[in-house]
Amino acid sequence: MNLKKVHKKGASSAGCTLFIETLPMALVQDIINIIEEIAPSGWAEKWDNAGLQIGSLRQPVSAVFIAVDPTTSVLERAIEANTQLIITHHPLFFHPLRQLSLETSTGKIITRAISKNISIYSAHTNLDMAPDGVSTALIERLALKDVQILKEEQTPPPLHNKPVPIGYGCIGTFKTPITFKQFITKIKTDLQLPYLQMAGKAPARVRKVAVCGGSGSQLIEKAHKSGADLYITAELKHSHARMAEELNFCALDIGHFHSEKFGMMALARLIRKRLEKQDLRVSVIEDRTEKSPLQLIK
Structure with missing residues (x-):
């Protein structure tokens, strides 16, 4: 609880003092601290550029915008929604910038975000590996039970006193x-897929x-x-599709965007x-307008 001291003039010259309860103002750092609890940045791959992409840790925040990709259209919707922080899955910067050109999409996003005082943060491979991350969100959408990690990774020792089970992918089962x-x-239906691709052999059940x-x-x-x-x-x-074929095993490709958007929706709920x-x-605010960049032509 925060108490704000206010002096109010009354009938007497002394007046009176009031204490008004106020809610603390959130900063970008506060939101990042919350994400660190869910998917610590130390879980990200060494090659990954997860974390704060643009902005200030001390910037006040009254609204956060959640999306998969830091695109110009996502940025414009975030501006329209009057938000101060955009949280995306994919980083704005995968490789070091050699120049900042206003003619490139990245350059336009950088200058537009800065001009509107909007910070951009990415939770990428750290969210992929988190227990409440991208793959878990898919499992939950499909209502699968008895969930296990498909490929376990070791938790970096400085982050936790006790090991936390993290890794890529999940395995779950239907009761029937x-x-x-x-x-x-x-x-x-559950993953709202306009299409999907299959390799290998479809199982009977x-x-x-x-x-x-x-x-x-x-x-x-x-x-x-x-x-x-x-x-x-x-x-x-x-090559992996051929491998599925040789193994008589079924592999379904649901598209990159559709495989990750529910992870960002889950992150929004946790925040x-x-x-x-x-x-x-x-x-x-979740960006429900964002779509996959790949469209099926029939």
Whole structure:
């Protein structure tokens, strides 16, 4: 609780002193601290550029905008929504800038964000590996139970006194097996898929499912060895599609964007809960307009 001291003049010359309760103002640093609780930056891959992309840690925040990619259209919607912080999954900067040109999309985003006092933050591979991350969100959308990590990674020692189970991908099961046709109908509905691609052989029935949001093509053999009936991921490479074919194993490519958007929606919910616990009055807005850059031409 914050108490603000206010002097009010009364009938007497002394007047009176009032104490008014005020909610603490949130800063960019406060929001980052919350994300660090969910997906510590130390979990990110060494090559990754997760973290603050643009802005100031001391910037006041009354509204946060959540999206998958830091694009010009996302930025404009964030400005329209009167937000001060954009949280994306993919970083704005994957490689060091050699020049800042206003003619490039990145240059335009940088200058536009700065001119509007908007900070941009990325939670990337650290969110991919988090227990409440991208793959877990897919598992929850499909209502799979008995969840396990597909490929475990070690928690960096400085971050936690006790090891925390983190890694890429998840495995879950249905209480009752369903037919492959029923599963395809379910996945297209639950994950709002306009289309999907398949490699390998479709199973007759589906009970155990392996998933990995994002580019999880390289985990196809591990998914097969886990005993899963099929594997859901994105950006399935040609060689891995052939591997599925040789293994008589089913691999489904649902597209990169669709495999990660629910992870960002889950992150928005987690941030809201923590803001409420800390009595920080910040609006968390999800970009429901954002779409995959890839469209199916029929």
